[in-house]
Amino acid sequence: MSQRDNTQQEGATQVAPYRFALCVEYAGGNYRGWQIQPEHNVPTIQAEVEAALSKIANEPVSVVCAGRTDAGVSGTYQIIHFDTYAKRDVRGWVMGTNTKLPDDIAIKWAKPVDATFHARFSALERRYRYLIYSAKVKPAVLNKGVTWTYKSLNVDAMREAVQHLIGKHDFTSYRAVGCQAKSPVRDVREFNVYREGDLIVLDVRANAFLHHMIRNFAGVLMTIGAGEAEPVWAKEVLEAQDRRLGGVTAPPFGLYFVDVKYPAEYELPVSDLGPYFLSC
The missing domain is CATH 3.30.70.660 (Pseudouridine synthase I, catalytic domain, C-terminal subdomain)
Incomplete structure (x- = not known):
């Protein structure tokens, strides 16, 4: 059975998709901001992240972010969430996705969350x-x-x-x-x-x-x-x-x-603030 067939079979029995929260770090200098701009053929962080996640999930993936950043702006603790029927472990979402991303974007961690978590609207x-x-x-x-x-x-x-x-x-x-x-x-x-x-x-x-x-x-x-x-x-x-x-x-x-705060119940990893070259 192919990976796609296996994923589809799992999706057929899965009542609701899995939801994951991820932390994305990126240097924004080469991008026209976070958000995809379908009317313009320009590079964006969201487009790169969704394309990479879609390859690992073997299905289309759309993400929601904590806060859209402008062209040239960087992030050390951008939180996103996405839903998928693909069954992958945390290591697969992090290490696998990073192999599909350019050098100036990285997934720092991934964590399964329940359907009440929303990267934007749950943020405090x-x-x-x-x-x-x-x-x-x-x-x-x-x-x-x-x-x-x-x-x-x-x-x-x-x-x-x-x-x-x-x-x-x-x-x-x-x-x-x-x-x-x-x-x-x-x-x-x-x-x-x-x-x-x-x-x-x-x-x-x-x-x-x-x-x-x-x-x-x-x-x-x-x-x-x-x-x-x-x-x-x-x-x-x-x-x-x-x-x-x-x-x-x-x-x-x-x-x-550099940081987003969420209710403690979601138990997301704490930001190290960044960028990495600052001492505090």
């Missing part, structure tokens, strides 16, 4: 890190892994500024004009700024994020860090509720999706 909060390389000379090795500025940035001023952004606010000024979210209100639960050598890290936790929200945070904070605006400007932009007053949107390079 999400976390991003934005890495700014502040040095006189541009980086070569991480040119698509950090955002470079030749300016010297004042981390203390940036720390003062982020205090105005913590809490539940209307973030209209910090979202893209074309953002499709129904509400601009988000709850920023923690926002830290710290330095590791020439790297400045913006580390943000929130219940959810708006389109370009982190990159617009970064644009404002880099302006403040460079001494071109006072820390209170972050508050003034917030209260204006007008994207036109929010300054430039920082580049996507250097933005990492």
Whole structure:
């Protein structure tokens, strides 16, 4: 009996498909974002992951992710789920799928979950890190892994500024004009700024994020860090509720999706945050 026949026979007796949660890590520099764009012939993370999983499952596989990332954005803890009638062990989903993926995408782990788990709607909060390389000379090795500025940035001023952004606010000024979210209100639960050598890290936790929200945070904070605006400007932009007053949107390079929290009942592996070259 062929593998396809075996899978179909199992599917005939299986009342409901198996559901798996997977953790995907990817370097986004070579992709036009997470989501498949059928109207455009462009490479996306989702397309690569679905194609690889479909080969291992020997049937079409569609995935749902915790948070769609933009072109150039990377992920160290992107959580997805998918349903399948194919019976494979965890090692098969991880090691097998990785043999079908390009070098800049990897499955970190897989775990069977019940039908109540949803990668997007079960998520309680999400976390991003934005890495700014502040040095006189541009980086070569991480040119698509950090955002470079030749300016010297004042981390203390940036720390003062982020205090105005913590809490539940209307973030209209910090979202893209074309953002499709129904509400601009988000709850920023923690926002830290710290330095590791020439790297400045913006580390943000929130219940959810708006389109370009982190990159617009970064644009404002880099302006403040460079001494071109006072820390209170972050508050003034917030209260204006007008994207036109929010300054430039920082580049996507250097933005990492690093964590998603789910109810403890699902017992998903804990994120090591990342990216791997940060010490904490």
